[in-house]
Amino acid sequence: MEQTLTAVEDLTEVASRAVAAERDARSVRxxxxxxxxxxxxxxxxxxDDERSALSRPSYxxxxxxxxxxRQLELITTLQPPLPADAGISTAAQAEADAVAAVTTARIALRAAHLAVLEARVAALDAGDTETVAAAIRGYVPLNSGNPVVRHVRDLGSRIREEARHVVSGxxxxxxxxxxxxxxMGLAYLAFIRLFQWDAKEDRLPYLAL
Structure with a gap:
């Protein structure tokens, strides 16, 4: 039986954020x-919002x-230090810290992918029934820290960012x-109405141009 897996939805959101990070890195800005x-x-x-969300209920x-x-506690303390000055050594150290952070994120993403697959295996082994789905998803109020709410907010912010990029980028x-x-579309419609091509059947084939 097919069911909606919330861990998969979370993993998809993480992947979309990686795409957003890539867009920033390749942007002219x-x-x-x-x-x-x-x-x-x-x-x-x-x-900071992600860290504060840890204290709220899950699905x-x-x-x-x-x-x-324990692993979550360790990785949530990860935050590169702010550069102290604009020197060359500071820039080189910041780059080394960035490489270490990206390596940590790569390992964490692989581990998350594996955890999602293992969770799916556990659900299948348990029978993959409605009872299993209810136990996995639970029934808790959708407060501001719920992942579903965060998904919607993240989608809205990405839509606004894309619209801003199209207009002002x-x-x-x-x-x-x-x-x-x-x-061109408005000019096309104006031409048809102005010369009444839509009312002249012998000229209709030329509209394909």
């Missing part, structure tokens, strides 16, 4: 100090096992192409 500092501040705030209201709780190639397509 990458060479703008003010833009990079602003992005760093936004990520720092999100990191099912169950706590992680002691082994996973440089170069404005996407907005230009959208505007050009809209203009």
């Amino acid at each position: 990458w060479h703008n100090p003010a833009a990079v500092r602003k992005a760093a501040a936004s990520v720092r705030d999100s990191l 099912s209201g169950l706590s992680p096992s002691p082994h996973m709780a 440089k170069p404005r190639s996407i907005a230009f192409r959208l505007g050009l397509s809209l203009g």
Whole structure:
């Protein structure tokens, strides 16, 4: 029996955040100090939100096992130090810290992927019934820290970011192409109505052009 797995949804959200991080790294804003500092501040705030969410109930209201709780406690303390000055040695050390943080994230992502698969195996072994699904998902109120609420908020913020990028991003190639397509479409409709091609059956085949 097919069921919705909340751990899979969480894993998908993590993957989408990795894509957002890649977009920031490849953006033309990458060479703008003010833009990079602003992005760093936004990520720092999100990191604080993620840590504060740990004290709120999960999907099912169950706590992680002691082994996973210890690992979670260790990884949530991970935060690179703020650069003390603008020296070359500071930049090199910050890069080394970034490489270590990315390696930690890569291992954590693999471990999360494995945990999701193991959770699915456990559900299948338990029978994969409605009772199993209810036990996994639980029935707790959707407060502000619930992953479902966080998913919706994350989706909304990404939609706003994409809209902002289309309108104000440089170069404005996407907005230009959208505007050009809209203009050509309106001109097409105006031409048809102006010359009444829609009322002249002998000219209708030429509309395919």
